[in-house]
Amino acid sequence: MLRVAAATAFVLTLSMTPVASAADTPARIDLNVLVVTDGGSSAEAFRAALVNEGVPSTVVRLADPQRPVLTAAYLADTVNSTPRAKFQAVVLPNEAPAGLAQAELDALAAYESRFGIRQVNAFTYPSAKVGMNTPHYAGQLDGTTAQLTASALGGAFRNLRGPVAIENGDPAVWEAYGYLTNPVPDDPATGATFTPYLTGVSPDGSQQGVLAGVLKQGAREQLTLNVAYNSEQAQFKVLQHGLISWLTKGVHFGHHRSYLSVHIDDVFDGDDRWSSEHNCTPGDIDCQGDVPALPAIRMNPADVTKVVQWQQQHGFKLDMYYNAYGSDEVVAAQGSDPLTTALLQNRGQFRWANHTYSHKFLGCVQDTSVVPWRCATNPDGSVKWLPKADIVTEINKNHQWGVNKGLSLQRNEMLAGEHSGTKILPQQPLDNPNYVAALRETGVAWIGLDASREPALRQVGTAQGVPRYPISVFYNVGTKAEMVDEYNWIYTSRANGGSGICEDNPQTTTCIQPLGANGFDSYIVPTQVRLGMRFILGNDARPQYAHQSNIAEERLLYPMVEGMLSSYRNTFAANAPIVNPRLSEAGTAMKRQSAWRAAVAAGKVSGYLLNGRVHTIAPSGLDVPVTVPEGTRTPGLLGLPGPLWGQAYAGERSDWRRSTGGTFTLVLPA
Template sequence: MKRILCTTALTVGALIAAIGLPAGAAHADTAPRIDLRVLVVSDGGPSTDAIAAELDVAGTPYTEIDLTEADRPVIDAELLADTVDGRPRAKYQAVVLPSDNPFAAGSAEMAALVAYEQTYGIPQVDAYTYARPEAGLNYPVEGGYAGSLDGVRAEVTDAGLAGPFGYLDGAVPFEDNSPTVGESYAYLSTPVAGADFTPYVDAAIPGTSQRGSLVGEYRHDGRRELVVTFVYNQYQQQFRLLARGIVEWMTGGVHLGASRNYFAVHVDDVFAADDRWNTELNCTPGDVDCPDGAGTPDPIRMTPGDVTYATDWQDSRGFTLDLAYNGAGSVEHRADNGGADPLADRFVDERAEFRWINHTYTHAFLGCEQDTTVVPWRCATEADGSTRWVSRTTIGDEIAINRAWGESAGLPLENDELVTGEHSGMKVLPQQTDDNPNLALALEDTDIAWLGSDNSREPQQRQVGPSTTVPRYPMNVFYNAGRAAEQVDEYNWIYTGRAQGGSGICEDNPATSTCLTEPLDTATGYADYIVPLETNTALGHVLANDPKPHFIHQSNLAEDRIAYPVLNGVLDGYDALYADDTPVVNLRMKDIGTELQRRASWQAALDGVTAYRIGDAVTVEAPDGVAVTATMPTGTTLAGAAFGEAYAGERSGWTPSAGIPLTLDLPSSAPPSTAAGAAAVTDPAPDTYVPQGTREPAAD
């Protein structure tokens, strides 16, 4: 049965008038203004939340309307468009809906959206919708599929590679992290006969020789929809792979904000030796997790051969490690070995192959003075009960002497970078609830601008005196393990229950994500369990536009060299997924800090940013002192010069605003900002319908 657009049966002319366009504006010579902002209409489900999260991280402005809130704004012509200085304005460059039509039958809100999209050529993303003719697809019961896609390898089609997903190599693997938990649900179906539908991502339909669409573009009634027929959340790899393309499709590659894939690895304690885990005592002799006098330290230290391996590995991967060094480690080794230190000599010979970070001279703990007579340790106190702090002079000497040692060795240093031993000096819960007040003073004395911090303790950047922190992800490759069997033994002790001989941390903290139901085999557990898990975790950070570095220790590059399987897993996994024009971005610490700082400033200023497109010109106005981030098509110019840097087939980057409008000139090849004119209005998008007997999955 044919349905009218809404109960008032608006004509095309009435729709245009309702949106706020002057008569004939759809065909006027003056192009309308399209604001660079996205409208996200959410139902509280994970799919719209995932797209909103992608916009958040990239710094792309959006307005969210939650359909579950009773006092939400009504979506009508006034909310969507108006007139500015006599020019019609579309307030949103794209619309994201939870499905192709989340409203009740005859909805005036859906009618307003349809008219808006037709009039201004605004694209619509159906974040997760059922495969049905109203979305350009056959019902799954008609030769398609509805069910789990766990472990399935989807593919980007030729049209997808030539279009919004060209930054991928082709494969889109769906996660299957647990055999007992359903992680994905999808509808696979073919386009309706005669429909103008182009699949961009598809997968084989089980039991047939056909492939069904998972992401595709449906063009109808003067509108364009990106139809997504699988459910996802913001953390799943399949979404992370496709998120960039979804945003590029909805914006035509013209939007504020930018996204890249970053990976940096810091290797701590270089030149020093790391104490070894004792598999019998379940602690590390010589370190604070063992009682004083328990066991004999058995240090792990790299060899010259390990340096050669590291340089060869870097050359083969096109990747640079950041080495956080402790000069005293070499001085002490020479003192104990007749002046010889082949490791330091080899590193100094190869110093230009690496990036170097000051890690303090002796790796001393720079917070409170530690009382290690108890386990866990506690802060020593003065007679009056106040905390006894490591002095300003001691902290300053640790920084300055290590810097002088590095300079004398010719290490190519950035002297404003610092990682303290164990991130000490900053608060460490539960023992030390505040920063050492002497830390900020010493950082000022030594001109430190960037201070490494532990992301597991403090994921946000903050100021410590004159320094800005750079949160670092700790990899679960332990500092006190040089051999795979030691790593597994310690992993088993930490993550199993007390009845199994473990620490019981998971019993005390059930939310711990790495808990084990039974101990791993010490001979195979590292390669079979820990490496895939750590690879997946780190790769997830890489795919999430997250520039924060990861850190391991020099012990992990020694003996069994247990870090490399994880690092290779991340880089090999990435190379298998992305095209050559979308490389991993490998920044040093201060550049990561700058990127995070710019993002914070941009997010704080975003409500005061105005950006819009008129024809082939984009204008951006931002507060003075705030750098503008944007993504534009290749060929875009700013003041006659190429805008930004090439990445993923586009141009993106940061540009100082100086408080004056920036004008970006788009190439003639850029997609038009509006439709040529209002299309004839036929049927509205109907209600979502699920045939009887087919399960519509609950949001995961």
């Protein structure tokens, strides 16, 4: 059970229908999920999903010889003469996992019946014990599409449209094994009923059957899944919030959203172009010797027209991270810049953010006489850092340019060129202290980090660093042919004409067979869409980013983002739209999540349902996430209903509330 924080506390009270014991005595039910895991991928997926959403849980590992025994006393007790259920829901690897004694299974069954507690069997071979016949199909389900039933969509899975695609990332590998079966007929004598929730089909279409459903026996309900999965597979990520809502009957700690933000770096600037002949980028340190320069990749007015139309067509805004020097340079040389004119005419169509004036490297002074580069040093051997004055100028000059041009900016957001200023391993293991000081002086509170280097939100002086995921389209390509050529160079073996990077780094990079002329459409785009969807479905507010070169020339970014948007919108209902935060909003969401998960892990929060009310206790100052059914209201005056509470999302209401040590009351719909 979670420890209760003393002293300053936040008490949340939700009015709801009491859960009664068998004797109809009001019972206290703690807001905590019991997860029994055998270490298998399916049970572990549930454990991870609860942590991800912020739902407190107690984990019992069957392989642990010191694990507690699941007795009636472990599951329930009495507090101040009131019966207490210590767990609001139970997750098992299957209906009778090896390692649990029959007496423990009997104790769980009695506990669930007494308090009306729901159970999920994470991956089970179908049998009459869970309301299903033995399977008529057992095998691979990769690439098939399952379908949620009307019963599921009308209940906990109301956030979905119905189709659930089973992942098939690698046709050569079995990724989803499952069983198709039929329900056992309902039993009028005992009142046992089985309701299918998810149906599936074999890869050849010849077999159909149930993949998941709910067996109800009196007050006891078990949801059983017949398909294996892990926490990163799309089919589980699609279903996981609905599974949590079903388990907890829609009232639980936690907050879930589907996030997607796409940052466009280097706006107004030009990006260097990949040389297919020399397998490097002229102008970059990777190009050694006499490699001729190639025309830079830079947007033009037609590209601006396209991006405006694209945003309107897809109902999605891009974030423009601009470098004003790119505009000033062209104006100084030519007297005017058609790209600048077009972007400023459409300034209100975009969200704008500061990417520094000239994209200068803001970390140590780089010594590029060696490959890879290293930090230059002073005569005494200390690192030579870029001065604070230079960094302040880069930030302030770019911001002021944007203000003068009428761009809508937030002063506290900024992205350094190449994510510089912060540590870059192995060359620069520390943040530039002058960069940290410059952030404080310029009022920057949110900066971007490269999630491939630093995946976690972290403090950088007085600012917060927000990791951003790189989209798999290179900054130095404007055409599909260039993209495929560089992709092959990076990801194929030396024997196949590649760089061999994949051979030298087998722990992080997988070698592929060389892509053909259509490799961009047939391989690169679908691969990025699958990767991007994992982030969107993971309650993950980290932005994704590309470059202005990727919406120029052949505009390689669009099919990737379109693929993510269409995949999501074809799967999720309109009540669960993608949330599109700007950098500071994404950072705020991550900061709240991190603080809440830490408080849960440390046992500093607790909650319980008693006499139709849910009380939650947390340290003062902590943002507390709560999810409740649609129609939940704050209490009004004279006993009348007050305003709706929180935000409507996924057919529920959910929000964060700052703990103040007072009592907060919510009234659930009848």
